Amino acid sequence: MHRVALRLAVFALVLASAFGGAYALGSATGGDDPAPVHDMDMP
Amino acid sequence: MSTTALPDTGDVAGEHLDLALTGMTCAACAMRIEKKLNRLDGVTATVNYATERANITYNPATTDADAMIGAVESIGYKAALPAPIGADTDDPALARIADLRRRLLVSIAFGTPVLLLSMIAPLQFRGWQWVALVLAAPVAAWAAYPFHHAAWRNLGQAEASMDTLVSVGVIAAFGWSLYALCFTQAGDLGTTMSMSLIPTRGDTHHLYLEVASTTVALILAGRWFEARAKRRAGGALRALMALGANTASVLQPDGSELEVEASTLRVGDRFVVRPGERIATDGVVEVGASAVDMSLVTGESVPVEVAPGSAVTGATINAQGRLVVRATRVGADTALAQMARLVEAAQTGKAPVQRLADRVAGVFVPVVITLAAATLGFWLARTDSFAEAMSPAVAVLIIACPCALGLATPTALLVGTGRGAQAGILIKGPEILESTRQVDTILLDKTGTITTGQMSVGAVHAAAGIDATELLQFAAAVEAASEHPIARAVVREAQQQGIAIATADEFVAHAGVGASAVVSGRRVHIGRAATDECPPGSEAMTVVAVRIDDTLWGTITVADTVKPTSAAAIQRLRELGLRPILLTGDNELTATAVAHEVGIQPADVVWGVLPEGKVQQVQRLQAEGRVVAMVGDGVNDAAALAQADLGIAMGTGTDVAIEASDLTLVRADLHAAADAIRLSRRTLGVIKGNLFWAFAYNVAAIPLAMSWSLSPVVASAAMAFSSVFVVSNSLRLRRFNPGT
Known part of the structure; x- marks a missing residue:
């Protein structure tokens, strides 16, 4: 059971750092974002 | 309950117990249950995924059956004491097939309209998206439940498999569509969804309902096909006990x-x-x-x-x-019961095969989830809108779940088994093809495999001054009244030579000695020849002496004949890189004579082996690191067929051998064995190619999804291309040409 908890915790950590790292990258490279476009034709 | 005391091994005083398991979806499940059971005090367990059995040795002082069943159920599977060997134990497997079929039918019936509505804009009537949601809901929730259940169980073990991939993809696709319908303009009545090649950055309300339902239908179809193939594996014991x-x-x-x-x-x-x-016991x-x-x-x-x-x-x-x-x-002590235990032990002791797709998914799933988290983080920083940032993150999860994965193995097997059937090769379980890497040794049973298994007359030696045809005529007249296999061979020979068989009177069968009768007024006696009466060179054959009015007229040699195709087929097996070994329960003389005739080295002849000896031979070669195929037809080959990495049964053989094997050859010809090896190698190659391409198209689309440049058209095209590729790659197997 400990091993499972450890593996899940490590994975959560990996997820958090991926999220955090990507967030930092997004903030650093953030510029003008184009206005959202979508492919739904409104009524 | 099949509890029997084990022989005293000196160290562990143990009782033996089998548990019937249900709820396993992959080989990883088998390993998980095995680990759980082995953690119990005094328990040694092996779990077989194919037969859905746990084979347990335990110390009754420290644990009992209830505790073991409880342990299995605590990790989400079901266990029960098995029905006695030979009883109809089909029900759980049949129930699973019926369950898969129901879910598949529902997902096709509800998923097809969803797919049509989503892909063809002119069909999108006012409020279509809500109808699609209602139709897709039972598919995503009920039909896909086995995937969600397995994924949940995997999560509890911090592991991931194909089920996890499918479950995550379906939940992401359906959950996102539900969100988009409820909280964005996508839910407005009159909204239509057109397919556009323009990257849809900023689109927060594309619906993926068709992805959710199509994936479920395709993967269920694959599972259903495999479950039907797997069900046949448990039949060996039933066939054996029926004997x-x-x-x-x-x-x-x-x-x-x-x-x-x-x-x-x-x-x-x-x-x-x-x-x-049959002798009762x-x-x-x-x-x-x-x-x-x-x-x-x-x-x-x-x-x-x-x-x-x-x-x-x-x-x-x-x-x-x-x-x-x-x-x-009587009962469990008889030779037949021991043979049943050998077959079962060989099946249970086999290392569980982890499916290729599951092995790939085990690595792929965590990577994809990590990439989705990174995508979410990146776009959250860029857009400051959680709802918008979710769109590409969900797209990553959806595109990572390849529909084609569900087709990769089943289509290759469907085409491979279909082509095999045309060529007289019946492939039983898909798992075995995946695990049969490179067979390098092939054990050949003698009787019925290399030889015809039928006695036939080799030569008629008449004494000086006697006509051989007349000798055969008298002998056939007497033997026509007997049911003995040697007698039948003599009669067949006479018929083939066009000899009219006379009527015999006063027929007497001297059990174990021979037979006698009066033919044309003369007393004819046929019996086993004395050593000095045997013609030279007949050591490996059975010789009968024919006496007429107490005078020796001559001898007839009878032997099991080598099939005319065996020698050439064994040469072909060699060309495929296999080392042929002859394995027989017969005596040394017969074994070496047959080996010489078909070109097997004297060093590669194993004679005088009993059923357990055959299993030991297979195990010995496996312990040397060889990958062993075994070809046999008899009940005595069943355990060795089950133990071998690839068991090949002759279709003319017994049901037990056929049930215990992985491949069955309809033609009783060793050429078919060479074809079978080639076909299984080709099929495995195609499965690997399919898995690679099923993933490759989708992996290539992940960067597009992450960069928010993935249009639904590209996503659909990736799915369609990989599916088409997988199907056409599998169809290449139709060109498999036996005998070349």
């Missing part, structure tokens, strides 16, 4: 006979066996003499002569005279 005699005629003290169930026989009971009947002959067809145990085609004092084996067939047998072993 036993059902009833026995027990001899009462007053001399009368009482018909009883064979299972109620006790040691010491005396029972009668008439010609043509292991015993010793007390009265009578006969020839007994022992091929069940020895594989040897010549019947064994028995007389008072001879030991006989249950389930073998009494060919000639009436016998009275005293039972010496």
Whole structure:
């Protein structure tokens, strides 16, 4: 059971750092974002 | 309950117990249950995914069956004490197939309209998206439930498999669509969804309902097909136990006979066996003499002569005279029951095969989830809108779940097995093809595999001044009245030579010795020839002497003949890089004579082996690191067929051998074995190619999804291309050409 908890915790950590790292990258490279476009034709 | 005391091994005083398991979806499940059971005090367990059995040795002082069942159920599977061997144990497998079929039908019925509505804009009536949601909901929730359940169980073990991938993809696709319908303009009545090639950055309300339902339908179809193939694996034991005699005629003290169930026989009971009947249980002959067809145990085609004092084996067939047998072993102690245990042990002891797709998914799933988290983080920083940032993150999860994965293995197997069937090769389980990497050694049973398994006349040696045709004519006239395999061979030879068979009078069968009769006024006696009467070079054959009016007229040699195609087929097996080894229960002389005829090295001949000896030979070669195929046809080959990495049964053989094998050859020809090896290698190659391409298209689309440049058209195209590729790649197997 400990091993499972450890593996899940490590994975959560990996997820958090991926999220955090990507967030930092997004903030650093953030510029003008184009206005959202979508492919739904409104009524 | 099949609890039997184990032989004393000196260290662990253990009891043996089998548990029937349900709820396993992959080999990883088997390993998980095995780990859980082995953690219990005093328990040693092996779990077989194919037969859905746990084979357990435990110490009754420290644990019991309930505790073990509880342990299995605590990790989300079901366990029960199995029904007795031979009972109809099909129900759980049948129920699983029926369940998959129901879910598949629902997902097709509800998923097809969703797919059409989503892909064809002119069909999108006012409010279509809500109808699609209602239709997709049972598919995503109920039809896909087995995937969600397995994924949840995997999560509890911090592991991931194909189920996790499918479950995550379906939940992401359906959950996102539900969100978009409820909280964005996508839910407005009159909204239509057109397919556009323009990257849809900022689109927060594309619906993925068709992805959710199509994926589920395709993968369920694959599972259903595999479950049907897997069900046949458990049949070997049922077929083996069906061989036993059902009833026995027990001899009462007053001399009368009482018909009883064979299972109620006790040691010491005396029972009668008439010609043509199966012997009810292991015993010793007390009265009578006969020839007994022992091929069940020895594989040897010549019947064994028995007389008072001879030991006989249950389930073998009494060919000639009436016998009275005293039972010496009953129930679980008989040779037949031991053989059943050998087959089961060979099946259970086999290392579980982890499916290729699951192995890939085990790495792929965590990577994809990590990439989705990174995508979410990146776009959250860029857009400051959680709802918008979710769109590409969800797209990553959806695109990572490849529909084509569900098709990769089943289509290759469907085409491979179909082509195989045309060529006379029936492939049983898909798992075995995936695990059969490179077979390098092939064990060949002699009787019925290399040879025809049928006695035929080799030569007629007439004494000086006697006409061989006349000799055969007299012999055939006597033998025509007998059912003995040697007699049948003599009659067949006479018929083939166009000899008219005369009528014999006063026929007497001398059980175990021969037969005599009066033909055309002369007394003809046929019996086993004395050593000095045998012609030179007949050491490996059976020789019968023909005496007319007490004068030796000559001898007839009878032997099991080598099939005309065997030598060339063995040469082909060699060309495929295999080392052929002859394995037989027969004697050394016969074995080496046959090996010489078909071109097998004398060093590669193993003779005089019993069923457990055959298993040991397979195990010995496996321990040397060889990947072993075994070709056989007899009941005595069943355990070795199950133990081998690739078991190949001759279709003319017994049901037991066919059930215990992985491949069955309809043609009783070794060329088909070479074709089978080639076909399984080709099929495995195609499965690997399919898995690669199923993932490759989707992996290529992940960066597009992450960069928010993935349009639904590209996503659909990736799915469609990979599916088309996988199907057409599998269809290449149709061009497989046997015999080249």
